[in-house]
Amino acid sequence: MLLLVSAVLTGCQPSDISSIIGDVLDKEEAVEADDAAEAATDAGASDESGAGQSNSAASDEDYGVYEDLISKIKEGLEKEDLKLSELDLSEKTVLPYVPETSEDYKDNEDNDVYGYLTKDLDGNGTKELILGANSYIAGTKVPLGSYDSVIYDIFTLKDGNLVHVLKANKDERYFFAADGEIFKEQGGENVTFPICVVGTFYKFAGDKLDIVDGIRCEFDKETEEDIFYYSTQDPYKDSSNAVSFEKIDEIIDKRCNEFVEFTKFVDSSESAKKATVYTRTMSEGFRYSELGCWVDRYKAYIKFYDDNTGELDLKYNGEGGYYKFTYDENKIHVTGWINNPDAGVGDKIDGIEYEYKIEGNTLKFKDEEGEWSDFVKEEN
Structure with a gap:
């Protein structure tokens, strides 16, 4: 599961890399078509124009190495014994099962679905194998928010052989970005103070990643x-172009919210209870990412089941945590925590009530401060 970090907009401290970074300048991207791609179409290549890559189009027989790897991963998942190191897979991989006995179970309210897809990332006629995960609101088909398509590994073929192009390591994450780009977050042990975090956009090229541009956040000890x-x-070293924080929303909106759906390695059984889901997209004043950076497009949500029970997550709206509840026509009655029955010991969560009213596809929700906010109905 993706770790979500919520905080007010404060500086990045040495012991806490959490920081809002951001900015992007308007740029023009010139993409030159390569005539060699036209000839490659006769050999079964993509009809998209190439980007001057040296890899030739792969045959169906070549893709057998992808199928072999997929089969090994499926087998490991079905046995609940996937050995990442033996298969040379990213240590960042979040597996789709979390046993109730696990220490991580209480933090697994939402679903990270581990899967794969094949996609020609650079238009050279060879499809890449991408392993990653989508994040959904638990028990639904509703994406959880931004950064919903995380990349763990990318493989390609070269001369019929499997090439491991990208393998996400500790303190870095990769995502699908707009316009075919791949976005990398880098922080923690992968950066040196005063750098808090670096974000880099790449284009895939043959069997490597080429830098497009990027952004960096540093903490100034004098001004704090x-x-x-x-x-x-x-992006890691260049300090020639300082920019403002206000550009952060622009970069997230335009380039960091690409949803690409992976094929599940293992089909999970669907919940017998069908939910009606209302969400509110949060952004201002919150951080999102296991590296503690960027502005979030996280979705606070309220789920209603037909049996007059439900679940809500208002944690990133400054409103408690993951609650389960019962409801009647205009009130939600909190009954406990989701997946963490001991979390409420000593806390008075039993008896908390929220008012709501539904107007068309909008749910109006009254928080503990008496403020009303709108939640929008999602397709599920």
Whole structure:
């Protein structure tokens, strides 16, 4: 499961890399078509124009190595004994099962669905095998928020052989971004203070990733404020172009919210209870990511089941945590925590009530401060 970090907008401290970073300058991208791709179509290549890559189009027989790897992963998952190191898979991989006896179970309210897809990332006629996960609101088909398509591994073929192009390591994460780009977050042990976090956009090219541009956040100890930089050369080191924090929303909106659906390795049984789901997209004043950066597009949600029970997550709205409840026509009655029955010991959550009213596809919700907010009905 993706770790979600919520906080007010404060500076990035040495012991806490959480920081809002951001900015993007308007840029023009020139993509030159390669005539060699036209010839490659006769050999079964994609009809998309190439980007001058050296890899030739792979045959169906070549893709057998992808099928072999997929089969091994499925077998490991079905036995609940997937050995990531033996298969040379990313240590970041979040498995789709979390036993109730696990320490992580209480934090698994929402679903991370481990899967795979094949996609020609650079238009050279060879499909890549991408392993990753989608995040959904638990028990639904509703994406949880931004950063819903996490990439763990990317493989390609070269001369019929499997090439491991990308393998996400500790303190870094990769996502699908807009316009065919791949976005990398880098923080923690992968950066050196005063750097808090670096975000880099890449284009896939043959069997490597080429930098498009990127952004960086550093903490200024004298002013105790964050400084942001933008670079098309070296986002980690280039300090020639300082930019403002206000651009952060623009970069997230335009380039970091690409949803690409993976095929599940193991089909999970669907919940017998069907939910009606209402969501509210949160952004201002919150951080999202296991590296503790970026502005979130996280969805607070309320789920109603036909048996007059439900679940809600208002944690990132400054409103408690993951609750289960019963409901009547205009009130929600909190009955406990989701997946964590001991979390409420000593806390008075039993008896908390919220007012709501439904107007068309909008649910109006009254919080503990007496403020009303709108939640929108989702297709599920």
